Amino acid sequence: MRTVLWQADGGTGHELGFMYKPLMDTLVRGFTNLPVHVSLALAARSKSPHVVVHGYGNRNWRQRYALTPAAELRAGDVFIWVGPEGSDLPKWQVMRQAGVRTIYFQTEPVDACEFSRSVPDELWEFSWHNFDACAPFLPANVTLRYVPLGFSPPPVAAVEASFEAEPRDPPAEGHALTFFGYPYFKSGRGRCYERLRTALGSRLNATWSVWSSDAFERWWRDRGRWTVHLNFHKTCENAHNPVVFRTALLLSRGAIIVSEHAYPYDEAEYDGIVHFGTVNELPSLLARVALPPRAAPPARLSAPGGPDAPGAPRVQTSGRAAALFAARFEPQAIFQRAGVYEELLLGLPSNASKGAPPPRLGGAQCCAQAKARATVWRRDAARSIAHASGRGHRGRGRGRGQPSRGAGAGAGGRGRGLPSRRRGSVNGRGTGRASDSEPWRQRARTGPTGRALRRTTPSGT
Numbered sequence: 001m002r003t004v005l006w007q008a009d010g011g012t013g014h015e016l017g018f019m020y021k022p023l024m025d026t027l028v029r030g031f032t033n034l035p036v037h038v039s040l041a042l043a044a045r046s047k048s049p050h051v052v053v054h055g056y057g058n059r060n061w062r063q064r065y066a067l068t069p070a071a072e073l074r075a076g077d078v079f080i081w082v083g084p085e086g087s088d089l090p091k092w093q094v095m096r097q098a099g100v101r102t103i104y105f106q107t108e109p110v111d112a113c114e115f116s117r118s119v120p121d122e123l124w125e126f127s128w129h130n131f132d133a134c135a136p137f138l139p140a141n142v143t144l145r146y147v148p149l150g151f152s153p154p155p156v157a158a159v160e161a162s163f164e165a166e167p168r169d170p171p172a173e174g175h176a177l178t179f180f181g182y183p184y185f186k187s188g189r190g191r192c193y194e195r196l197r198t199a200l201g202s203r204l205n206a207t208w209s210v211w212s213s214d215a216f217e218r219w220w221r222d223r224g225r226w227t228v229h230l231n232f233h234k235t236c237e238n239a240h241n242p243v244v245f246r247t248a249l250l251l252s253r254g255a256i257i258v259s260e261h262a263y264p265y266d267e268a269e270y271d272g273i274v275h276f277g278t279v280n281e282l283p284s285l286l287a288r289v290a291l292p293p294r295a296a297p298p299a300r301l302s303a304p305g306g307p308d309a310p311g312a313p314r315v316q317t318s319g320r321a322a323a324l325f326a327a328r329f330e331p332q333a334i335f336q337r338a339g340v341y342e343e344l345l346l347g348l349p350s351n352a353s354k355g356a357p358p359p360r361l362g363g364a365q366c367c368a369q370a371k372a373r374a375t376v377w378r379r380d381a382a383r384s385i386a387h388a389s390g391r392g393h394r395g396r397g398r399g400r401g402q403p404s405r406g407a408g409a410g411a412g413g414r415g416r417g418l419p420s421r422r423r424g425s426v427n428g429r430g431t432g433r434a435s436d437s438e439p440w441r442q443r444a445r446t447g448p449t450g451r452a453l454r455r456t457t458p459s460g461t
Contacts (some may be wrong), residue, residue: 075099
């Protein structure tokens with residue numbers, strides 16, 4: 001049996017290979033670290049072992065699969081494409097007719113079922129917000145599955161550095177709070193970032209040009225681990241949003257994260273791991289969760305200004321947050337909860353669809369029973385919700401004043417006076433180091449049922 005995982009690469013001012021790395025790490029670990037009973041069952045069915053192929057790049061995909069799209073994929077195999085870019089490249093119908101189980105992993109915050117240019121058997125969502133938005137309008141013969149981003153173990157060198165008794169060389173500027181992404185989107189984030197900067201001054205910073213694993217390791221060692229981290233939605237002060245990719249990347253390192261409020265069921269998943277509040281509450285929330293400056297041991301002499309001197313900065317990481325995230329979001333546990341192993345690999349029924357059904361978006365209060373929710377949804381259940389809600393299959397659309405993503409200031413992009421996303425700036429306005437991208441806006445299309453679907457742009461981190 002084969003499982004093929006693929007995504008596009010490249011981009012303008014961003015790199016999809018790095019942006020989707022937390023997601024791809026989750027998929028690779030989930031499909032390679034199989035439970036014993038699953039491994040034994042697969043071995044009993046086939047003489048060949050379960051092989052996981054993962055890669056990225058539109059050109060690489062064309063070279064490998066353009067002439068023989070199902071050459072490596074046969075009935076019972078699994079194919080997953082990640083993200084909207086390049087989703088028209090796989091020959092979806094050919095693979096489905098060959099008996100391959102096809103999956104589109106949707107990567108954007110959306111308010112409807114979003115397939116981009118894919119025609120899959122399954123749609124996987126990384127957040128409850130997206131899951132609940134799609135459930136009432138799910139097309140026939142498509143399975144909706146909740147598969148959040150999981151814990152990804154840091155490299156050995158990063159783990160060793162995190163246990164240094166006296167970490168050396170803290171950054172001179174000493175920012176207390178950092179946003180790992182582009183903070184100046186005119187969709188609302190820029191306004192809220194400026195409000196927070198007014199309250200915190202130079203203690204707030206942003207970084208948005210880290211686009212590789214090596215660059216991230218350097219940034220984390222030199223700057224990232226010394227600061228608390230911030231999560232802002234693009235449409236700031238709108239809790240109708242998921243928790244996005246940057247969170248999994250940072251939490252895998254034990255980062256302390258404060259965030260504006262998110263969709264309630266998503267907040268419940270991160271309870272005790274991420275600290276949520278309103279924009280106005282973030283400064284006091286920062287003061288409460290940040291580790292205080294280092295105090296010198298009473299019986300020890302310290303060199304003035306040394307790393308163990310009173311008032312010296314401390315690494316802002318939380319072993320408790322890292323341990324909770326690793327336990328709650330272990331990829332194997334995510335796959336078991338989502339019924340991936342039983343339903344997808346073994347073709348057996350699972351309990352994934354037997355929990356509480358999706359609520360109406362913005363409906364009843366949550367979230368005491370969040371863990372008991374169904375992580376799988378299908379059309380027969382979705383039809384009754386769509387009828388009760390009276391809502392069609394649609395997306396939010398772009399209202400007046402919303403930016404055209406990836407365009408210039410005249411189309412609602414980066415306005416005059418805002419820093420370049422490629423170069424960045426300093427003194428609280430960004431060091432030009434991180435990841436948040438929206439390189440294209442796609443045109444409308446029709447989905448598997450012929451109804452119009454809305455395309456979005458990548459916001460990955």
